[in-house]
Each structure stands twice: as structure tokens, then as C-alpha cells.
Amino acid sequence: MAQLKAAIFDLDGVIVSTDHYHRLGWARLAGELGIPFTEDQARRTRGVDRMASLKVVLGPDHRFSPAEMNELAARKNAYYTELIRQITPADLLPGAVELLTELEAHAIPRAIGSASKNAAPVLELLGIAHRFDAVVTGHDFERGKPAPDVFLTAARRLRVPPANCLVFEDAEAGIQAAHAGGMKAVGIGRPETVPDAERIVSSLAEIHYADLIALMMNSNGEKP
Ligand code: BG6
Ligand code: MG
Secondary structure, eight states, rough: OOOEEEEOOOOOOOBBBHHHHHHHHHHHHHHHHHHOOOOOHHHSSSSOOHHHHHHHHOOTTTOHHHHHHHHHHHHHHHHOOOOHGGGOGGBBOHHHHHHHHHHTTTTOEEEEEEEOOHHHHHHHHHHHHGGOSSSEESSSSSSTTSHHHHHHHHHHHTTOOOOGGGESSSSSHHHHHHHHOEEEEEEEEOOOTTTTTTTSSGGGOOHHHOOOHHHHOOOOOOOO
């Protein structure tokens, strides 16, 4: 049982619907390489950093050198950054702004904990950068999700103990990262995609401040 003192949000797939653009970028690269890019691979690129995503796309048997892999990752990023130029506040996912407003009204600090090195420009395009007290991105840590570093860095910057932070995540690797950091997690998606989250909702529109308090207070690990 712990008091809620901070909320840490993943960005892609939680606050904004950029997953589609990541997927298009990888699909274009895979098409150029003449390799398949399946639905399962697309799911496994969620939450993990760019190089880890590339390894998912290439599969275990590829023969690319580290230098070639850097070039492939940069090529995908060029496609992705071109695509996200069209982002506007209309790409905010349902309930995101409302929940941020509710947390702000209750003086609960908010952070971004994202694997993406493009998180800062995406927040600017969405017009919500000022709503976060800390923004931790792929530039700020070495080990990506499922390592807890991203969320522990966010907690440290907010000066809140990990046990008092609640994470919002749409990827399995992100839920694992939250748990590895000693934090509870709300999973955005379906039970198949975020099975271990303490609470699962299909969007942030389904959850409110009172639910978060109850979730943090629930000490027996039950899923309310
Ligand atoms: C995560 C996405 O938020 O960021 C992943 O879910 C992506 O799919 C990762 O690979 C890294 O993003 P970027 O923008 O640094 O290539
Ligand atoms: Mg995500």
C-alpha cells in the first residue's frame, strides 16, 4: 500500500497514436530489404528502443554488420521523422489531456518516460510539453525497457520514491520495466498485450484520479 505521489507516462501508444508511424517506418525498411514484417514483429517493436526494434525486424539470422545496422536504424528514423511532421493535437489519444488535467488539479507531478529519442519534438507538436514536470527520453539512459532505468530516472527527477509512482504503459516491455523499478502499472490495451499490469484499460479515458488512488492503496496485488 502506497500513496500516489507521481504519474509517469509512456508516450507512444499511451498519450499519442505514433505507433502507426513507427510501424510504417519499419514496414518500408523491411520492404526495401525484401523481408517480411509481421503483426507479431510490429507488436514486439513496441516500447523497446530503436536498435532493439531493428533486431526484431531483422530476426535472429541476419548478416548485417554493426555499421550497417546503424545505417538501417537511421534510415527508419528518417522515414519516421518525416511521418511525424504531420502530428497535431488531434493525434492525442482519448482521455490523455483530461487525466493530465485531473492530476494537475490534485497536485500530482507528471513525467514522461519514453524509449523514443523523438519524444521531445512529438510533445512540442502535440502542444503538451509544458504539462510535464520531467521528460525522460531515449537520450537519457543506456538500458532501455524492460530495464527500469527510464522510470527510475523519471522518479529521481521528480524527487518521488519509486513505490509512490504509477506508470502508464501500452507495451509489455514497459510494464516489466515499471515492475522492475518497484512501481505499479496501468496497462493501456488488452489483456493479451499487457497481461501483467495491475489494471488494464483500453484508453486513458476509462480511468480517473479516484481509480488511481484505489489502485495504489490496493496492497494485495488484486486487479481491481
Ligand atoms: C517507443 C516505441 O516509444 O520508442 C518503439 O514504442 C520505438 O516502437 C522506440 O522503437 C524508439 O523510438 P525512436 O523514436 O527513438 O526511434
Ligand atoms: Mg508505448
